[in-house]
Amino acid sequence: MLIVLFQGCGHTSDNLQKSTYIGGEIINPTTDHVLIRRRGKLLDTVFLDEDNRFSYKIDSAEHGLYLIQHKPETQNLYVAPGDSLLLRVNTLAFDESIHFSGKGNAENNFMSEMFLLDEANSKLLLSFDDYPPAEFQKIADSIHQERLNELQKIAKKKKFSNDFVALAKDVIKYENFDLKERYTYLVTKYFKEYAKQFPENFHDYRKTADFNSEALQCSPGYKRFLENYLINYSLSWCATSGLDSADCSSLTDVENVMARIRKAGELVQLSSLRQSLLKKIAVRGVVMAESRDHIIAIINELRNQKLPEEDIDEMRQLGTIQLAYLPGTSVANVRLLNLEGEFVKINDVLEKPTVIFLWSVYKTGHLEEHKLINQFRKKYPDVDFIGINLDIKEEPAWRVAVRNNNYNTNFEYQLAPTRINKKFFEYYLDKMLFLDPSGEVVNGDTYLTSPRFETTILELLNQ
The missing domain is CATH 2.60.40.10 (Immunoglobulins)
Known part of the structure; x- marks a missing residue:
């Protein structure tokens, strides 16, 4: 961080x-x-x-x-x-390593320690099904009280200002709220038996939650609470809307996404916070959209929420990329740069069914990704695996990375300059693109680490 x-x-x-x-x-x-x-x-x-x-x-x-x-x-x-x-x-x-010194260090070191403790809450959620709602509520509230006790003790010792103590209490409070929201989501989606056992007062905190806290709008815990509250709201809305129950459990279903956008627009009025929330929800919806109509619907909903036109344009650019991942789309004419410095089209390099993966010199994990890809190359010789580097106009960095890591130069290209801002391609670093030999998309919704990855390869071969 x-x-x-x-x-x-x-x-x-x-x-x-x-x-x-x-x-x-x-x-x-x-x-x-x-x-x-x-x-x-x-x-x-x-x-x-x-x-x-x-x-x-x-x-x-x-x-x-x-x-x-x-x-x-x-x-x-x-x-x-x-x-x-x-x-x-x-x-x-x-x-784990961040440390503050100088005037104001005590407050910031306390905040860092509280952040680490909050991260530890995730371990509790890994075994959420061990705790019925009433028991989980007691555990969560006990953690909340422990945090407050620690704040009171250190505040007295370090002579924290009243301003900081009040702010720290709020940070701790919304971490507690978020913990309960995350538990609610897990129970609602994965453990229906517990979903019927929530105590009547379990979600009472929602009545007092401030969705427009200017003082907390930079707090990760506060923003995570807002996001998880909106997720649970959309699941509840979907369950009573007459939509298919399978769609209700999908956070990327277009109706679910738009329900979150509408609720965020209604609840959050702080300009910067509202804008970032709406964009974050929309990005997830667009990147996972199943059709052009879904992309258009999400963008239109953002327009209804009066999102700035520059943000609408960003979603359009993201949507343009997503269109290339929809089955039936042809990407044969997409331009690439080869290691000889020549511009070619995808269609020029396709010889057999092909899986395309994206990578960047500046994103960790590309070395491990290439190792996995090499394993699949050996296992599936009838499929080509082509790497496309996204560091557009940064040829030296790309070439050095290919050479230093001994990547297979027969299958390495860089995306040619495009009107789309390259930052939007980063959302697709983990997505794999399955093409037939003509350059038509067969599947664009599978990840390298997905349990269905090899199944999708077999489906590609059996076309």
Whole structure:
């Protein structure tokens, strides 16, 4: 989690006179910079020096949560006017290694520790079916109280401000709310017996939840609560809407997606938070859309919610990519760049049934992915497996990666420049594209790690 991006999520205040300093060191950086955002807007891009250190001055810092991020990691940061914070982190073990020093360090180290404890809640959810709803409610509330007790003890010792204590209590509260929402989803989808046993007051917290907390809009736990609440809302809505029950259990069903979009638009009015929620829901729907009509329906719903036109255009670009993954679509004329520097079309390189996988030099996992692909090449010699690199216009980085990792040069290409912003292709890094020898899509909805991956290969061969 690391970016220095200051996305101010705290409340405005009149005493913003003192300068605040943020700096630190990133061990094993993944990029050469950190970003600083405030309320969803980029304040600055701060580059790392030769020692992988950075520094930034905020002349008018607000009390409250900021978001610190170094792609692909993000971390909350609590800032008060006059603070002078230094952080040190190793990206190889980000959450476990992050440490703050300087003025304001106690609050931020406490926040980091609470984040790790919240992550541990996921282990509890792995065995959710061991706990009937009433028992799970007691466990969740006990965890909540333990967190509050720890805050009270440390606040007294470290002399935390009333502002920070109030904010920390809210962060802990919404982590509790989110834990219950995640449990509700698991029970509703996978354990119908427990779904009938919820105590009458289990979801009472929803009555008091604030869906427009300006102070918490940067909190990962708060945003996760909103997302999971919306998921559970859409499942409940679907169950009473007369739709097929199988569709109700699918979070990517177009009606389910649009129900979440409508509810998010109704509940959330904070501009930045509302925008990010709507886009996140829509992205999932578009990437998994089963038809052109579904893509259009999602985009039209976003337009009904008055999402900015630039965001609508982004969804259109994403939808254009998804169209290429729909069965029956021809991608024969898609342009690629070969290792000799020549532009070719997919149709020029197809000789037999083919599986296409996407990868990027800057995304971890491509080495392991290629190893798996090589295993399938040996097992299925009647199928070609072609890698398409997405680092458009970055030929040297691509060529070096192919050479240094000994990737099979007979099956490596780079996507040619396109009008679609390359960032949108990243949503498809895990999706595999199954083509017949003519370049027509047979399947575009299977993942390399899916249990159905080999079955889909056999279906391709048996066409």
